[in-house]
Amino acid sequence: TQLLKQSPQFLSIQEGENLTVYCNSSSVFSSLQWYRQEPGEGPVLLVTVVTGGEVKKLKRLTFQFGDARKDSSLHITAAQPGDTGLYLCAGAGGNKLVFGAGTILRVKS
Amino acid sequence: GAVVSQHPSRVICKSGTSVKIECRSLDFQATTMFWYRQFPKQSLMLMATSNEGSKATYEQGVEKDKFLINHASLTLSTLTVTSAHPEDSSFYICSAVAGGWDGYTFGSGTRLTVV
Numbered sequence: 724t725q726l727l728k729q730s731p732q733f734l735s736i737q738e739g740e741n742l743t744v745y746c747n748s749s750s751v752f753s754s755l756q757w758y759r760q761e762p763g764e765g766p767v768l769l770v771t772v773v774t775g776g777e778v779k780k781l782k783r784l785t786f787q788f789g790d791a792r793k794d795s796s797l798h799i800t801a802a803q804p805g806d807t808g809l810y811l812c813a814g815a816g817g818n819k820l821v822f823g824a825g826t827i828l829r830v831k832s
Numbered sequence: 833g834a835v836v837s838q839h840p841s842r843v844i845c846k847s848g849t850s851v852k853i854e855c856r857s858l859d860f861q862a863t864t865m866f867w868y869r870q871f872p873k874q875s876l877m878l879m880a881t882s883n884e885g886s887k888a889t890y891e892q893g894v895e896k897d898k899f900l901i902n903h904a905s906l907t908l909s910t911l912t913v914t915s916a917h918p919e920d921s922s923f924y925i926c927s928a929v930a931g932g933w934d935g936y937t938f939g940s941g942t943r944l945t946v947v
Contacts, residue, residue, distance in 0.1 A: 729875075763923075764941060765836075765838070765940045765941045766925075767938070768937075809873070818864065819878060819881060822876045823875060825873075825874065827873060
């Protein structure tokens with residue numbers, strides 16, 4: 724069974740601070756995705772990383788995929804209250820996605 | 833982009849009754865759909881993989897007789913919670929694959945409350 728460990732579980736920061744969320748596994752994934760979910764809604768895809776060592780930027784969000792394709796990180800620069808939500812990493816294994824436990828981010832103004 | 837519509841968004845039912853949740857891919861055909869369950873402030877737990885025209889594949893620990901899945905067409909999968917009990921109360925989410933891993937689109941979820 725492929726497992727994804729996501730940390731931290733909870734993060735409460737002030738507006739303007741930077742943060743990093745980590746996603747680690749002992750298994751290799753063909754690709755890894757990051758989602759953001761707001762209460763009462765389905766997850767929304769932020770990015771898919773496929774190549775080991777890949778770095779993708781989406782405005783203030785920077786995503787990295789480890790060289791061995793076993794881990795990934797999400798870095799948010801100058802967090803804003805609108806970034807508040809549940810962030811989920813998910814690894815593609817076989818024909819389905821394996822989700823990490825999620826990180827609840829709260830950005831206070 | 834790909835859109836997945838899930839209905840109803842909220843449902844309250846009495847214990848012992850059955851509830852059907854629909855998941856539709858609106859602008860693409862989905863040979864595979866997935867059903868998840870999510871508890872408050874937790875991640876998504878895969879319940880089953882639904883393939884068009886064949887039986888669903890259930891994850892370990894998920895009762896297939898309780899959570900009936902039907903994927904009769906390339907644009908519709910349904911999840912029926914049979915003989916619902918309060919412990920079945922949860923947020924249920926479907927997703928559909930349009931093609932490749934970037935084609936993973938989620939529905940908006942269904943909040944089921946069994947009283």
